Amino acid sequence: MKVRSNQLQEGCIVANDLFLHSNQPFIKKSTILTTSLIEIIDIFLIDVVDVENKLVTGERFTPREIIEEDRKPNFSKEENSFIDMYLAAVQAYQKFFQGWQSGLPVNITEIRNLYIPLLEKAMDSQYEIIKLHHYSTKESYVFHHSIFVGVFSAIIARGLGFSKAEWIQVGLAGLMSDAGMSKLPSQILMKNGPLLHEEYEEVKRHPIHSFKMLKGQIGVTDAVLLAILQHHEREDGSGYPMGVTPEKIYAFSQIVAVADVYHAMVSEKHYRTKQSPFKVIEELTQEQYGKFQPSIVQALGKELLRYTNGMLVRLNSGDIGEIIFVNEQQLTRPIVKLTSTEDIINLGTEPAIFIVDTLN
Numbered sequence: 001m002k003v004r005s006n007q008l009q010e011g012c013i014v015a016n017d018l019f020l021h022s023n024q025p026f027i028k029k030s031t032i033l034t035t036s037l038i039e040i041i042d043i044f045l046i047d048v049v050d051v052e053n054k055l056v057t058g059e060r061f062t063p064r065e066i067i068e069e070d071r072k073p074n075f076s077k078e079e080n081s082f083i084d085m086y087l088a089a090v091q092a093y094q095k096f097f098q099g100w101q102s103g104l105p106v107n108i109t110e111i112r113n114l115y116i117p118l119l120e121k122a123m124d125s126q127y128e129i130i131k132l133h134h135y136s137t138k139e140s141y142v143f144h145h146s147i148f149v150g151v152f153s154a155i156i157a158r159g160l161g162f163s164k165a166e167w168i169q170v171g172l173a174g175l176m177s178d179a180g181m182s183k184l185p186s187q188i189l190m191k192n193g194p195l196l197h198e199e200y201e202e203v204k205r206h207p208i209h210s211f212k213m214l215k216g217q218i219g220v221t222d223a224v225l226l227a228i229l230q231h232h233e234r235e236d237g238s239g240y241p242m243g244v245t246p247e248k249i250y251a252f253s254q255i256v257a258v259a260d261v262y263h264a265m266v267s268e269k270h271y272r273t274k275q276s277p278f279k280v281i282e283e284l285t286q287e288q289y290g291k292f293q294p295s296i297v298q299a300l301g302k303e304l305l306r307y308t309n310g311m312l313v314r315l316n317s318g319d320i321g322e323i324i325f326v327n328e329q330q331l332t333r334p335i336v337k338l339t340s341t342e343d344i345i346n347l348g349t350e351p352a353i354f355i356v357d358t359l360n
Contacts (some may be wrong), residue, residue: 002050002067006039010054030083034135082125090120100182108217119154119171126307133266150175152259159299173227174256180209204240227252232293234282258296278355282332305331312359
């Protein structure tokens with residue numbers, strides 16, 4: 001539906017590509033509007049924007065005036081976007097999670113029916129993947145995290161050359177790695193701030209809970225179970241729940257570990273602000289030799305960042321720019337053209353400047 005830009009609110013979802021004076025979209029379809037993006041729309045004097053009739057939270061968006069109602073079906077097979085499927089999967093997972101909290105067992109058939117179509121769609125949705133973290137909210141982080149980690153674990157595995165059967169297994173491990181969080185006391189799970197030491201020790205048991213919930217399920221392999229149990233283990237032995245050494249950490253586990261940490265760092269939590277995908281991958285690259293397998297971090301970077309040409313980004317200088325070239329040797333340091341001055345900045349030669357947010 002088309003609405004006046006002065007009626008937009010944070011969490012609106014752009015329904016169609018938004019253009020200015022070029023063939024490249026200014027803001028792409030399925031972008032989540034933030035306060036910053038709404039300000040940019042106002043700066044460029046864009047009067048009308050086509051948005052979905054729902055917010056990212058799932059609530060209905062009801063502006064005072066609809067200029068033109070889009071009567072096409074939103075959820076036909078042809079119109080179903082990856083983002084539609086992702087948000088539906090998060091809502092379904094939330095229901096599963098609440099059932100586990102009340103003592104229901106895992107129904108692995110329902111889980112597979114949920115995540116396999118989503119994974120297959122994700123493999124053809126590279127541009128949507130990099131902005132997926134914008135959809136997570138503080139209140140729904142736990143549910144977004146599981147779906148996100150499942151998707152990204154599979155994407156990384158495919159980037160490493162795993163077969164489809166293998167990356168589906170890795171994705172299942174990522175999806176279910178935090179199922180055991182449902183066994184934690186609600187006051188820990190929903191706490192609005194850093195955890196106390198004893199609370200964190202309780203959280204560190206969630207991989208064991210997840211393992212027990214999946215053990216014995218038909219079709220859940222030992223590889224999946226081991227990845228679930230070990231997804232918080234680290235190469236330097238600093239992980240949990242067992243603090244094992246590198247030679248004992250299974251390959252699937254290492255993939256889920258990177259996907260898990262990546263989403264935690266790009267997401268906003270009650271006690272921590274989010275970081276951009278570029279900044280997070282840069283930090284993971286710096287840490288990889290101590291905690292993560294370098295090849296896994298590199299695969300994540302390639303799968304995410306090589307499709308970012310044309311993306312609008314905000315720099316730590318406050319400037320907004322468009323990515324015009326991505327160097328595969330420095331994926332987190334693309335060449336950017338500033339929208340205000342059209343100056344070209346090569347972030348590869350400007351270590352003090354970095355990308356703090358993606359805008360479309």
